[in-house]
Amino acid sequence: MKKPEMRSCLEMIKPYVPGKPVEEVERELGLKNVIKMASNENPLGPSLLAVEAMRSNLKKMHIYPDGNCYYLKEALAEKLNVKTDRLIFGNGSDEILSFLALVYVNPGDEAVTVAPSFSEYDFVMRLVGGSPHPVPLVGPDFSYDFEAILEAVNEKTRLVFLCSPNNPTGTTVKKKDLDAFIERLPENVLLVLDQAYIEYVEDADHPSGLDYVEQGKPVILLRTFSKLYGLAGLRIGYGIAPADIIRELNRVREPFNVNAMAQAGARAALADSYHLERSRNLVRESRKQFALGLAEMDLKAVPDQANFCFIDLKVDSREAFESLMKKGVIVRTGDIFGFPTYIRVTYGTAEQNEKFLSVLKEVLTELQ
Numbered sequence: 001m002k003k004p005e006m007r008s009c010l011e012m013i014k015p016y017v018p019g020k021p022v023e024e025v026e027r028e029l030g031l032k033n034v035i036k037m038a039s040n041e042n043p044l045g046p047s048l049l050a051v052e053a054m055r056s057n058l059k060k061m062h063i064y065p066d067g068n069c070y071y072l073k074e075a076l077a078e079k080l081n082v083k084t085d086r087l088i089f090g091n092g093s094d095e096i097l098s099f100l101a102l103v104y105v106n107p108g109d110e111a112v113t114v115a116p117s118f119s120e121y122d123f124v125m126r127l128v129g130g131s132p133h134p135v136p137l138v139g140p141d142f143s144y145d146f147e148a149i150l151e152a153v154n155e156k157t158r159l160v161f162l163c164s165p166n167n168p169t170g171t172t173v174k175k176k177d178l179d180a181f182i183e184r185l186p187e188n189v190l191l192v193l194d195q196a197y198i199e200y201v202e203d204a205d206h207p208s209g210l211d212y213v214e215q216g217k218p219v220i221l222l223r224t225f226s227k228l229y230g231l232a233g234l235r236i237g238y239g240i241a242p243a244d245i246i247r248e249l250n251r252v253r254e255p256f257n258v259n260a261m262a263q264a265g266a267r268a269a270l271a272d273s274y275h276l277e278r279s280r281n282l283v284r285e286s287r288k289q290f291a292l293g294l295a296e297m298d299l300k301a302v303p304d305q306a307n308f309c310f311i312d313l314k315v316d317s318r319e320a321f322e323s324l325m326k327k328g329v330i331v332r333t334g335d336i337f338g339f340p341t342y343i344r345v346t347y348g349t350a351e352q353n354e355k356f357l358s359v360l361k362e363v364l365t366e367l368q
């Protein structure tokens with residue numbers, strides 16, 4: 001077949017392989033009530049206020065969405081106490097990661113990342129012909145080695161991606177460490193601080209990052225409605241950055257990148273403090289439930305500040321994954337992050353957590 005040649009930088013990208021829908025797993029394995037604890041979603045579902053707002057918007061679906069997300073932006077700016085020109089919305093925060101690469105990365109440029117971390121940073125760098133330079137997290141608690149991250153920055157570096165709480169480890173940076181790091185980071189490097197899980201953080205020393213934006217530092221914070229707000233299916237996330245950066249990102253944004261349903265749902269979810277508090281409480285309780293359950297199996301999760309945890313099972317996590325799935329629980333294997341004996345598990349409802357813990361006990365007995 002004659003066709004144009006694919007851009008060579010894309011050879012490094014493997015198409016994303018999604019897991020099977022839960023219904024298909026149930027059909028194939030002849031199971032009912034399979035639980036997916038693999039994608040860090042909110043097990044309580046979306047806010048009912050969001051559902052109601054979306055329902056009442058259904059009849060307006062013949063109209064293009066507001067390309068500026070006017071009302072949502074106003075509501076979020078008020079909630080965060082930032083000016084509206086500091087905000088940009090994306091079709092998931094994933095889309096804003098693509099904007100960042102499109103705006104700031106030329107072919108041959110580099111970004112510093114940490115490993116293990118969220119795979120989208122590598123993806124967006126490869127997409128534009130740049131390359132990620134991963135720096136390992138260190139020690140049993142997967143801490144950030146800021147000296148090593150700074151050493152990895154060179155004249156080709158345009159972006160540094162830090163994720164806190166980090167996916168998949170759940171670990172966080174401390175404000176004083178990040179303050180010192182930003183002071184030493186060359187000014188022509190933009191720090192992308194991915195805060196997809198920030199609403200779950202309990203540690204008072206964790207940086208909100210909003211002060212960096214206010215001070216006009218080259219920093220962008222990325223947040224999402226996919227996790228605590230329970231709206232992953234809508235695809236909506238946002239960036240908070242100094243106005244100059246937002247203006248540049250808007251150059252590559254499609255006019256209608258955030259659909260009308262997402263804008264309506266997100267706006268209502270922002271105001272649903274009951275749902276947000278319930279969702280946060282559930283994670284708080286889940287951490288305790290996991291700590292007790294895992295201790296009985298002589299296991300310990302990496303201390304996390306997110307809605308998931310990373311556990312060293314000390315057995316092949318692919319095998320554990322298969323056995324867990326056959327018993328009706330889907331988790332994420334650690335091999336995709338370079339840690340083949342770990343699994344990443346999203347906290348569920350108390351009942352789901354209980355099922356996971358009891359099924360894990362059976363699986364480990366079988367595998368050991």
Ligand SMILES: Cc1ncc(COP(=O)(O)O)c(C=O)c1O
Nearest residue numbers: 092093094118167196224226237
């Ligand atoms: C660290 C991190 N950033 C961003 C995202 C994606 O968020 P969104 O659904 O807004 O694209 C995820 C989703 O898993 C994530 O783990």
